Amino acid sequence: MLCKNWQKVFFIFCVLTFVSFSQAAPCYDGFDLKPHLYFKDLDNDGLYNYEDPDIDGDGVLNFLDIDACNKDVVGEDKDQDGILDHLDFEVFGKRKNHITSQMISIQKEFWNNGIYIIEKEKEWKEEELQWIVDEVLQRLQHFNIRNFILVKEEGRKGQFGRFRPQERAIFITAHPRLSEQNCFQATLVHEFFHLYSKEYPKTYEDFYKYVGWLLIEKDGKTLYQYGDDQFSTEDFAKKKKYIDEKIQSNDFPSSYSKLGPKEMFSEVAAASFMLFKNVPTDQGKICKTYDLNSFQSSSAFEWFSHNLSGI
Numbered sequence: 001m002l003c004k005n006w007q008k009v010f011f012i013f014c015v016l017t018f019v020s021f022s023q024a025a026p027c028y029d030g031f032d033l034k035p036h037l038y039f040k041d042l043d044n045d046g047l048y049n050y051e052d053p054d055i056d057g058d059g060v061l062n063f064l065d066i067d068a069c070n071k072d073v074v075g076e077d078k079d080q081d082g083i084l085d086h087l088d089f090e091v092f093g094k095r096k097n098h099i100t101s102q103m104i105s106i107q108k109e110f111w112n113n114g115i116y117i118i119e120k121e122k123e124w125k126e127e128e129l130q131w132i133v134d135e136v137l138q139r140l141q142h143f144n145i146r147n148f149i150l151v152k153e154e155g156r157k158g159q160f161g162r163f164r165p166q167e168r169a170i171f172i173t174a175h176p177r178l179s180e181q182n183c184f185q186a187t188l189v190h191e192f193f194h195l196y197s198k199e200y201p202k203t204y205e206d207f208y209k210y211v212g213w214l215l216i217e218k219d220g221k222t223l224y225q226y227g228d229d230q231f232s233t234e235d236f237a238k239k240k241k242y243i244d245e246k247i248q249s250n251d252f253p254s255s256y257s258k259l260g261p262k263e264m265f266s267e268v269a270a271a272s273f274m275l276f277k278n279v280p281t282d283q284g285k286i287c288k289t290y291d292l293n294s295f296q297s298s299s300a301f302e303w304f305s306h307n308l309s310g311i
Contacts, residue, residue, distance in 0.1 A: 027055065027069035028062075031120070031153070031164070031171075042069060051166045060084075063149050063167055064116055083111055087118045100126050106133055113137070114146025122152040122174050131181050135277060136188055139311050145192075145199055160187040163194035170195065182279055183287035186270040189311065193269035197262065203307070207268075208261035211251050211300050215261075224260050236260050251300035254289045264300075271295050272304040273311050 027037050027049075038050040043057025053061050058071040066075035066086050075084040078091060085091050090104045106129045110117045115137070117124070132150075148168040155161075155173025160183075162171045170191040178184045197204035208215075214225040223230045229246055236243065236259040244255045252258050257267035271290050275281070281292040295301055304311070 026067065031063075031151075031167075031169075037069070043071070053166060053168050061116070061147070061149060061168060063118065063120070063151065063169055081108065083107065087116075096123075098123050102126055103129055106130070109133070110137075110150070113141060115140075115148060115150060117150040120151055120153070122154055124152050128152075128172075128178075128184060131184055132188065135185055136192075139189075139273070140192055142311070143196060143199075145195060148195055150188075161191045163191045165194070165198055168195070177287060180287065182274060183289075186274055186287060186290070189273045190266040190270040193266040194262065196269075197265055204261075204265055206307075207265055207303060210303050211261075211264070211268075213261040213264070231260070233260075236263075250291075250294040250298040253291060253295040253298075253300075256289065268300045268304060269308070269311060272301055272308070275301065276309070276311060 027034055033050055039048050042049055042055050045057055049055045055062055055068050056071040058074055060074050062068040064087060067073040075086050077084050089095055089099045089107045103126050107117050151169055151171045153171045153173055155175060159173050160175050160178060161173055172187060178187060212226055216223045216225055223232055226247060231243060243258050247258045253271035254267050257264045271292060274286060275292060275296055279286060281296055285291055
């Protein structure tokens with residue numbers, strides 16, 4: 001009888017196995033949402049999953065949630081310190097080998113201020129966290145932006161950092177150049193101001209218009225005009241050298257800042273931060289990137305000094 005019904009039995013087994021696997025399988029591959037989930041709205045909040053920082057609607061950001069697609073599974077906080085155990089640097093005295101007492105203290109301070117510092121791919125160094133506390137944390141708090149994540153990652157070749165708006169996550173890479181304090185802090189400020197431009201779009205718009213960028217809609221695409229030249233998003237990706245030579249103004253503190261108004265806003269923020277903290281301007285390009293000597297007399301720095309001096 002069992003042999004005669006083997007197809008039915010096998011079908012039921014497969015279905016049960018699939019359901020069990022589907023419920024257990026995470027909805028992320030590393031840091032990337034699985035493609036079949038992009039255009040679904042799991043929590044029915046009107047946002048597609050790919051643009052929703054809290055996919056399951058349980059009040060926990062995706063990268064903090066132990067299962068971002070299951071509102072009934074968040075994770076435990078056994079020591080009741082406000083940090084979920086799977087992200088906590090210390091749980092009841094147990095810590096990873098590289099975690100120091102100072103790092104534990106800093107993580108708690110960050111979390112209390114709505115800045116969630118976590119490890120997923122690479123380990124933070126104590127000196128990196130201290131650099132944030134010493135120079136950056138207090139300045140960023142001035143802008144009253146909370147509920148975002150700081151993540152350390154390996155990063156692509158040549159990449160210093162990146163910002164994932166849909167996850168409210170700032171990634172800092174393990175690039176060797178970031179072992180220098182000014183470079184590390186400038187990178188963090190750069191990525192933070194991508195978040196800032198999302199939180200305060202009017203301020204961002206005021207900036208890019210002030211320095212001379214125009215956004216033009218043409219044939220369903222956005223073109224970015226500076227002076228008499230127009231550039232597309234594809235141009236910024238493929239014609240970096242050409243654009244670097246084409247745009248000549250001390251409003252741009254680096255070659256990278258010429259790749260559109262968004263990158264300019266963040267690069268100007270990073271360069272302004274270094275000037276505000278009195279980084280010497282006569283030592284060539286800082287981090288092999290920023291020409292502070294020329295930039296300090298620019299109208300872009302003047303705008304930041306007047307409008308965002310809290311940095």
